[in-house]
Amino acid sequence: MAEWVNGVIRSRQESIDSLCSSSAKTTTDEYSDDDIKDEYDIDDFAIIKTIGTGTFGRVLLCKNKQTEDYGAMKILSLADVIRLKQVEHVKNEKNILQEIHNPFIVNLLWCNRDETCIYMLFEYVCGGELFSYLRNAGRFTTSTGNFYSAEIVSALEYLHSKNIVYRDLKPENLLLDREGHLKITDFGFAKKLTDRTWTLCGTPEYLAPEIIQSKGHNKAVDWWALGVLIYEMLAGYPPFYDDNPFGIYEKILSGKIEWAKHIDPVAKDLIKKLLVQDRTKRLGNMKSGAEDIKRHRWFKGIDWQEVIQRKLIPPIVPKIMYDGDTSNFDDYPESDWRSARTLEDSELKLFDDF
Numbered sequence: 001m002a003e004w005v006n007g008v009i010r011s012r013q014e015s016i017d018s019l020c021s022s023s024a025k026t027t028t029d030e031y032s033d034d035d036i037k038d039e040y041d042i043d044d045f046a047i048i049k050t051i052g053t054g055t056f057g058r059v060l061l062c063k064n065k066q067t068e069d070y071g072a073m074k075i076l077s078l079a080d081v082i083r084l085k086q087v088e089h090v091k092n093e094k095n096i097l098q099e100i101h102n103p104f105i106v107n108l109l110w111c112n113r114d115e116t117c118i119y120m121l122f123e124y125v126c127g128g129e130l131f132s133y134l135r136n137a138g139r140f141t142t143s144t145g146n147f148y149s150a151e152i153v154s155a156l157e158y159l160h161s162k163n164i165v166y167r168d169l170k171p172e173n174l175l176l177d178r179e180g181h182l183k184i185t186d187f188g189f190a191k192k193l194t195d196r197t198w199t200l201c202g203t204p205e206y207l208a209p210e211i212i213q214s215k216g217h218n219k220a221v222d223w224w225a226l227g228v229l230i231y232e233m234l235a236g237y238p239p240f241y242d243d244n245p246f247g248i249y250e251k252i253l254s255g256k257i258e259w260a261k262h263i264d265p266v267a268k269d270l271i272k273k274l275l276v277q278d279r280t281k282r283l284g285n286m287k288s289g290a291e292d293i294k295r296h297r298w299f300k301g302i303d304w305q306e307v308i309q310r311k312l313i314p315p316i317v318p319k320i321m322y323d324g325d326t327s328n329f330d331d332y333p334e335s336d337w338r339s340a341r342t343l344e345d346s347e348l349k350l351f352d353d354f
Contacts, residue, residue: 040110040112040121041112042073042112042114042117042119044064044065044066045062045063045064045065045071045073045121046062046063046065047060047061047062047073048060048061048062048063048324048326049061049326049334050332050333050334050335051072051326051329051332052329052332053332055080055084056076056077056080056081056083056084056086057074057075057076057077057080057081057118058074058075058332058335058337059072059073059074059075060072060073060075060337061073061124061324061326062121063324070124070323070324071109071121071122071123071124072121072122072123072124072125073119073120073121073122074118074119074120074121074122075117075118075119075120075337076090076117076118076120077116077117077337077340077341078113078115078116078117078118078340078343078347078348078351079116079340079341079343079347080340081118082343082347082350086188087350087351089188089189090118090188090354091353091354092187092188092190092191092192093120093187093188093190094108094111094118094120094354095192096164096187096190096191096192097111097120097187098111099162099164100158100159100162100164102154102155102158102159103154103181103308103309103310104151104152104154104155104158104181104182104183104184105155105158105159105183105184106122106175106183106184106185106186106187107122107123108120108121108122109121109122109123111354113351113354115342115343115348116338116340116341116342116343117337117340118351118354122185124323124324125175125176125177125178125183125185126177126178126318126320126323126324126325126326126328127175127176127177127178127180127318127320127328128175128176128318128328128329129171129172129173129174129175129176129329130148130171130172130174130175130176130182131170131171131172131174132328133176133316134171134232134233134236138236139233139234139235139236139262140233140234140315141315142234142264142267143315144233144315144316145230145233145234145267146267146298146299146302147312147314147315148174148182148233149226149229149230149233149298149299150299150302150304150307150312151181151182151307151312152169152174152182152184152226152229153226153290153293153294153299154304154307154308155182155184156169156222156223156226156284156290157289157290157294159190159222160219160222160289160290162192163192163193163219164190164191164192164193165190165191165193165217165218165219165221165222166184166187166189166190166222167189167190167191167221167222167225168186168187168188168189168190168203168206169184169206169222169225169226169228169229170203170205170206170225170229171229171232171233173185173186176314176316176318176328177318178318178320179310179314179317180314180315180316180317180318181310181314193218193219204245204248204249205228205238205240205241205248206224206225206228206229206238207221207248207249207252208220208221208224208225208252208279209224209252209253209255209277210279212249212252212253213253217279218279218285219285220279220282220284220285221279222284223274223282223283223284223285223293224274224275224279224282226274226284226293227239227270227271227272227273227274227275228240228275230267230270230271230274231257231263231271231275234260234262234263234264234267235260235262235263236260239257239258239271239275240252240257253277255275255277257275264298266297266298267298269296269297269298270283270293270296270297270298273296274293283296
């Protein structure tokens with residue numbers, strides 16, 4: 001699977017990473033709209049280094065000049081957002097992040113824009129991507145995969161309760177905080193649903209059949225992606241992989257999986273029930289919703305109240321030397337983000353409500 005590892009490192013780095021909190025609050029009730037500030041200016045922050053890049057922006061470690069608190073500043077070029085037709089995705093991301101408050105989800109602290117860029121400030125999560133730990137380990141043990149899956153189920157259940165579909169679950173979008181708990185990041189593909197949506201978006205290996213077939217999709221796609229993720233955590237590679245996206249799509253639609261021999265039988269049963277082609281019969285998308293997943297035998301013994309309170313003991317604790325430590329992230333070439341093109345007034349109207 002060396003080819004897959006090398007290929008996925010290249011192909012999956014297309015999504016920019018929003019980076020979030022290392023000091024998570026323990027219950028959703030502790031958050032309020034007051035957490036989102038509007039009194040900052042970009043010049044209130046000292047920019048230290050790039051810790052993530054994407055197609056039309058980057059994420060930079062920054063430091064508040066007054067409080068000396070570290071943060072992760074996501075900076076998006078307005079011109080590139082327009083050129084790549086991502087205006088609605090960016091607006092969705094901002095609006096959804098302002099609405100949600102959960103221990104396992106990125107927390108937006110401040111956002112603003114000027115004539116050149118959008119600025120979104122998140123608390124800095126110094127543990128890095130789950131993908132890096134999975135790549136280094138080869139694969140996770142059943143208990144490690146179980147821990148991360150439980151925190152993801154809790155987060156997805158919360159999002160779905162607000163009629164939000166995430167649509168981009170993968171190890172690169174899961175960060176570890178200082179204690180080792182998960183934070184879901186990058187809400188560029190997230191969307192508030194009224195019924196179904198038809199947009200083709202996501203990472204090829206994680207797309208549900210109904211997305212590929214353009215049948216219209218709903219929250220069930222997140223439960224399919226969870227099945228793919230659990231398989232990848234336990235096997236070290238995803239269940240559907242090919243050298244090109246069309247080959248991947250063919251394998252997804254065929255539904256045939258070559259099971260790694262060491263995957264726990266109970267975990268295998270859960271994965272099978274998540275990777276059901278008919279979304280009306282997919283675990284998590286039936287009458288009892290996420291409760292069906294939480295009651296599965298693989299989660300036997302899990303106290304779901306302790307999960308949401310972050311009381312489970314993380315299997316991996318990141319090595320952190322100091323608050324602004326970036327050693328758990330890759331190095332990226334720096335660029336002059338301040339040189340982004342200034343928009344014309346007619347273009348700026350697209351962002352009047354941002």
